Amino acid sequence: MEKKMITLNTNQLTPFHQKIKHPLNKQRITVLQINLGRRCNLACNHCHVEASPKRTEELSPKICQQLIELINRFPQIETVDLTGGAPEMNYGFKPLVEAARNIKKEVIVRSNLTIFFETGFEDLPEYFAKNQLRVIASLPCYLEDNVDKQRGKGVYDASIRAIQKLNQLGYGNDPNLILDLVYNPPIPSNENFSLTPNQVSLEKDYQTFLKDNFDIKFDQLFTITNLPIGRVKKYLKHKKLYDSYLQFLESHYNPQTLDYVMCRNQISVDYLGNIYDCDFNQMENITATLPDGKPLTVETLLKMGNLDVINDIKTADYCYGCTAGSGSSCGGSLI
Numbered sequence: 001m002e003k004k005m006i007t008l009n010t011n012q013l014t015p016f017h018q019k020i021k022h023p024l025n026k027q028r029i030t031v032l033q034i035n036l037g038r039r040c041n042l043a044c045n046h047c048h049v050e051a052s053p054k055r056t057e058e059l060s061p062k063i064c065q066q067l068i069e070l071i072n073r074f075p076q077i078e079t080v081d082l083t084g085g086a087p088e089m090n091y092g093f094k095p096l097v098e099a100a101r102n103i104k105k106e107v108i109v110r111s112n113l114t115i116f117f118e119t120g121f122e123d124l125p126e127y128f129a130k131n132q133l134r135v136i137a138s139l140p141c142y143l144e145d146n147v148d149k150q151r152g153k154g155v156y157d158a159s160i161r162a163i164q165k166l167n168q169l170g171y172g173n174d175p176n177l178i179l180d181l182v183y184n185p186p187i188p189s190n191e192n193f194s195l196t197p198n199q200v201s202l203e204k205d206y207q208t209f210l211k212d213n214f215d216i217k218f219d220q221l222f223t224i225t226n227l228p229i230g231r232v233k234k235y236l237k238h239k240k241l242y243d244s245y246l247q248f249l250e251s252h253y254n255p256q257t258l259d260y261v262m263c264r265n266q267i268s269v270d271y272l273g274n275i276y277d278c279d280f281n282q283m284e285n286i287t288a289t290l291p292d293g294k295p296l297t298v299e300t301l302l303k304m305g306n307l308d309v310i311n312d313i314k315t316a317d318y319c320y321g322c323t324a325g326s327g328s329s330c331g332g333s334l335i
Contacts, residue, residue: 019253027265030079030265033269036090039084047231058090059091059271069302071099088124109133109136113139113162128169179217182224188241203221226321261319276314289314
């Protein structure tokens, strides 16, 4: 690493809103992403939600019903994206799935896969297949040691067995049963930072290794950058790497990604019913607002009868993580 990278300080970081030089405008909302809560059977060290088995926050019946009404009332919602924590563990998972699938909306479940082997959740693979859920599953490397270091001992083995079960049910073969995997890099432990590898070439490596060693098939690989929020932020600050990591991301800012960032056509909802531009803003408690500054909630959207009430997206310096290099989103690289 060049010496100038080591000696930079926070005053040299260009605030993201100054870098883009104009407001980032919201487009027509087509994706409703819902964070059902922070309960999870894992406590991964890269988790920006800071979920764990000790967390108890989850969706309430009241907010669940409001979300079901939102799904039913707005045909423009094409995709309902369920995340967490482990979304399957939190209240409202199946009611939301069934409400969306009853009116033919795409439903994504962001699964950690190991939940299949927890007591009371053994039916999930069959439930996923029956409802034709698109599964986007975290597998941060195709090698066991790397996965277990990030996510806990035994997670790799459980994940492989879970994918094999999904394959048996048709995932990876049936075009109606989509299984995508997610790569995210290890959290940097020194200033030798790097962007995520090329998504296309890494996908080929995953496909070859998993097919040859486990006879596993999947549809796509998504590469996602670790944003400096949640546990990643705490770790980087502990290692005194937070400032230099942000500067590294800024140095690789790519304006071509702006048209494709996920916050443009998505709203993110927390378990309390508050609205955000994206899941990352949700974790940093940067709520979306009306032009008059009033915070948005699901209840507000229902009263207004309109999803497209946000003019400008709230940005922060960690937005450099979504716009560095080829870009990063919940759907992988952007360009």
